[in-house]
Each structure stands twice: as structure tokens, then as C-alpha cells.
Amino acid sequence: MKVRSATSPRPRPKRPLGRALAVAGAAVLTGLLAAAGLSGTPRTGETPAKAVEAAVAPVAAEAPGYAVEDFDYPGADKILEEQGITLKRGDGHIVLATCDSETGLLEVWARSRSNERICFRVTGNSGYLSLEIPSVYGVQGNAYATTVDMTVEDEEKSFDITKNTWTPVGESVDDEAREHMLVEITTTK
Incomplete structure (x- = not known):
């Protein structure tokens, strides 16, 4: 059995970097949605599904298309x-x-x-x-x-x-x- 003294710090469990980044990303996304008024929580008389749809639909509708090179000769x-x-x-x-x-x-x-x-x-x-x-x-x-x-x-x-x-x-x-x-x-x- 290992004895620890009161002065030695307790080792912290190691967390994977990916988990820390995921938590930070979720916090940033929540803050951005809240600032835009798109928190995903239902407004009065709105179902949770419609709240999520309202949060996602405008972004997808306004996204620019992809630039695809067709190699046609210009002019x-x-x-x-x-x-x-x-x-x-x-x-x-x-x-x-x-x-x-x-x-x-x-x-x-x-x-x-x-x-x-x-x-x-x-x-x-x-x-x-x-x-x-x-x-x-x-x-x-x-x-x-x-x-x-x-x-x-x-x-x-x-x-x-x-x-x-x-x-x-x-x-x-x-x-x-x-x-x-x-x-x-x-x-x-």
C-alpha cells in the first residue's frame, strides 16, 4: 500500500485532448446560438423540433456553393x-x-x-x-x-x-x- 504525505499533490487523472476540445466547442456553439437567439429551446407555442429546425435552416439556406473547376477554356x-x-x-x-x-x-x-x-x-x-x-x-x-x-x-x-x-x-x-x-x-x- 502506498502512503501519500499531506504535502505531495494528488495526481490528476489525464483527460484526452479531444474531450476537452469537444466540451470547449460545445460551449462556444451554445454561446453563439444564444447570442443569435437560436438557443434551440422552444419559444412560446413552439415545439422542440421546430426550434431546432429554425436554428439550422437559415444557415444551410444561406451557405455559399462549392467552386468546382470544369477546365473549360475561358472566353x-x-x-x-x-x-x-x-x-x-x-x-x-x-x-x-x-x-x-x-x-x-x-x-x-x-x-x-x-x-x-x-x-x-x-x-x-x-x-x-x-x-x-x-x-x-x-x-x-x-x-x-x-x-x-x-x-x-x-x-x-x-x-x-x-x-x-x-x-x-x-x-x-x-x-x-x-x-x-x-x-x-x-x-x-
């Missing part, structure tokens, strides 16, 4: 209307750019654009862009390893673009010179 409708380029979805690392605005742009050449270049700025370690550009016949690569996916009739074809040089794609390398639609660009550093 795609305006770009289609003004430039005739259909940009669908991407990760933000391949974006439409003004040709000759800077060096190192990825350039797409298409007959459907009267042989005008369509340029893209590539950033980050990797990039993805889903789009539609008809009659593409060549791509000028940049410092990224780039792959373009195209469709022709019911077929899907992929072309690896040589870094920093011109690469013929689509109808330029097709035995039948069929029109190819550029549908996807992927890049990696």
Missing part, C-alpha cells in the same frame, strides 16, 4: 466568334497567344485559316488542351516535347512534334491528302 465563345478557333478544355498550361508576341511559341498551320499561324504559349512542366482546328498540315515545335492528336474520317492519329523545328502532320503526311482535324495538344518539359 472560348468570344475566341470562336472573333477568330474561328474552337478551344474546349485544358489545364491552363497551353493558352492561345498572339504570334510574334514572344519567342518560344508553339505554332499550328492550317489551310482553314488561309495559311495563317495559330500560336500557343506553353508553361509549366506539362500541358493539355482540347480544341478543334480543321485542315491542319504542320506544327512548329518549341522547347517542349509535344504530341498532337488528330482525327480524319473515323480514324484517330497522333503525331510527335520535333522540338524547335517544323513537323509535317495531317494531310501533309497522309497518302490520300485527307483533311485532318487537330483535336488535342499535350506537352511535357
Whole structure:
């Protein structure tokens, strides 16, 4: 049997931190509800269930919705209307750019654009862009390893673009010179 002296303090039982936090949280919640007049206690002529409903309903009804990224290309409708380029979805690392605005742009050449270049700025370690550009016949690569996916009739074809040089794609390398639609660009550093 262990004997304790009158001068030694009695050891306190240890309480888990979670219990202490739960008690403190409940006290704070009760104080907030009381300050807002939503204590959960029935008012005159009100049932306890209605008191709880009144305390909970306004908060749920006013809560903001969640922000969900859909990866749709921003301003795609305006770009289609003004430039005739259909940009669908991407990760933000391949974006439409003004040709000759800077060096190192990825350039797409298409007959459907009267042989005008369509340029893209590539950033980050990797990039993805889903789009539609008809009659593409060549791509000028940049410092990224780039792959373009195209469709022709019911077929899907992929072309690896040589870094920093011109690469013929689509109808330029097709035995039948069929029109190819550029549908996807992927890049990696």
C-alpha cells in the first residue's frame, strides 16, 4: 500500500485532448446560438423540433456553393466568334497567344485559316488542351516535347512534334491528302 504525505499533490487523472476540445466547442456553439437567439429551446407555442429546425435552416439556406473547376477554356465563345478557333478544355498550361508576341511559341498551320499561324504559349512542366482546328498540315515545335492528336474520317492519329523545328502532320503526311482535324495538344518539359 502506498502512503501519500499531506504535502505531495494528488495526481490528476489525464483527460484526452479531444474531450476537452469537444466540451470547449460545445460551449462556444451554445454561446453563439444564444447570442443569435437560436438557443434551440422552444419559444412560446413552439415545439422542440421546430426550434431546432429554425436554428439550422437559415444557415444551410444561406451557405455559399462549392467552386468546382470544369477546365473549360475561358472566353472560348468570344475566341470562336472573333477568330474561328474552337478551344474546349485544358489545364491552363497551353493558352492561345498572339504570334510574334514572344519567342518560344508553339505554332499550328492550317489551310482553314488561309495559311495563317495559330500560336500557343506553353508553361509549366506539362500541358493539355482540347480544341478543334480543321485542315491542319504542320506544327512548329518549341522547347517542349509535344504530341498532337488528330482525327480524319473515323480514324484517330497522333503525331510527335520535333522540338524547335517544323513537323509535317495531317494531310501533309497522309497518302490520300485527307483533311485532318487537330483535336488535342499535350506537352511535357
